[in-house]
Amino acid sequence: xxxxxxxxxxxxxxxxxxxxxxxxxxxxxxxxxxxxxxxxxxxxxxxxxxxxxxxxxxxxxxxxxxxxxxxxxxxxxxxxxxxxxxxxxxxxxxxxxxxxxxxxxxxxxxxxxxxxxxxxxxxxxxxxxxxxxxxxxxxxxxxxxxxxxxxxxxxxxxxxxxxxxxxxxxxxxxxxxxxxxxxxxxxxxxxxxxxxxxxxxxxxxxxxxxxxxxxxxxxxxxxxxxxxxxxxxxxxxxxxxxxxxxxxxxxxxxxxxxxxxxxxxxxxxxxxxxxxxxxxxxxxxxxxxxxxxxxxxxxxxxxxxxxxxxxxxxxxxxxx
Numbered sequence: 633x634x635x636x637x638x639x640x641x642x643x644x645x646x647x648x649x650x651x652x653x654x655x656x657x658x659x660x661x662x663x664x665x666x667x668x669x670x671x672x673x674x675x676x677x678x679x680x681x682x683x684x685x686x687x688x689x690x691x692x693x694x695x696x697x698x699x700x701x702x703x704x705x706x707x708x709x710x711x712x713x714x715x716x717x718x719x720x721x722x723x724x725x726x727x728x729x730x731x732x733x734x735x736x737x738x739x740x741x742x743x744x745x746x747x748x749x750x751x752x753x754x755x756x757x758x759x760x761x762x763x764x765x766x767x768x769x770x771x772x773x774x775x776x777x778x779x780x781x782x783x784x785x786x787x788x789x790x791x792x793x794x795x796x797x798x799x800x801x802x803x804x805x806x807x808x809x810x811x812x813x814x815x816x817x818x819x820x821x822x823x824x825x826x827x828x829x830x831x832x833x834x835x836x837x838x839x840x841x842x843x844x845x846x847x848x849x850x851x852x853x854x855x856x857x858x859x860x861x862x863x864x865x866x867x868x869x870x871x872x873x874x875x876x877x878x879x880x881x882x883x884x885x886x887x888x889x890x891x892x893x894x895x896x897x898x899x900x901x902x903x904x905x906x907x908x909x910x911x912x913x914x915x916x917x918x919x920x921x922x923x924x925x926x927x928x929x930x931x932x933x934x935x936x937x938x939x940x941x942x943x944x945x946x947x948x949x950x951x952x
Contacts, residue, residue, distance in 0.1 A: 640694050642768070643679065646757045661914070662888050697764060732756070750773075758785065770794075779817055782817065786820070786822075794825060796813040893924060922949055923949040
């Protein structure tokens with residue numbers, strides 16, 4: 633018997649959850665593909681890349697551990713988004729990914745921020761590599777804070793693969809922001825994989841094609857799980873947890889992760905995809921009736937030299 637076929641390449645994967653969340657939202661709402669990253673497709677892609685590194689075949693490369701680290705708001709703060717968070721957790725469970733959550737903490741200007749996630753990820757990754765002897769450890773991260781971890785893993789003789797994306801996106805406040813992978817991190821890892829370039833090259837490889845969730849492959853959608861009846865109940869019973877009074881109007885148009893609500897007295901109101909509470913942004917259409925809470929956007933008001941408003945929470949509404 634050929635003993636080389638019995639030797640497994642043991643792979644451990646560690647996700648910076650907030651980073652992966654931003655990547656997935658970018659491809660779902662702002663990139664022309666309009667589809668989320670498929671975790672099962674990404675794992676198959678990683679196994680195929682591991683086969684290239686190790687000089688083995690796909691079946692010999694097995695993911696023996698996968699972990700997802702993220703800060704999370706309380707259920708009360710998340711409101712209707714608890715449902716979509718639970719759906720994503722179900723997906724992680726199906727892919728045998730272990731979740732690690734820390735509560736978000738108060739930061740400057742009463743904002744909620746992640747604190748301690750990178751340290752926790754680094755400690756767990758190093759400890760598990762020591763005990764489980766991964767041949768390849770995969771980091772789905774972009775921050776230079778992980779450089780010390782990579783150096784420690786190198787001393788253990790473990791090959792480090794970095795899965796990363798570089799992209800520009802619009803934040804909830806409408807500001808153009810960039811996500812870039814640390815150059816220091818790229819220089820330290822054994823095998824950097826630039827996902828942005830691979831995807832934009834439109835490579836015909838099946839592992840590239842399967843990186844995205846296709847509509848026909850959806851096992852469930854958020855609307856299917858919530859159900860129209862529950863959506864209507866949420867619309868009629870939702871308490872005012874946003875800023876200002878609740879208002880009703882219709883969607884004018886949608887583009888690049890943003891929507892615009894008709895409001896002639898206020899030069900229309902914009903909203904970010906992340907503020908939609910009871911539907912998927914991609915399911916919205918011009919002319920839909922919505923109810924929403926709003927607040928003045930100070931930055932946009934200064935630029936326009938006139939009051940500009942944005943919706944802080946948006947709900948698809950059947951009637952007023």
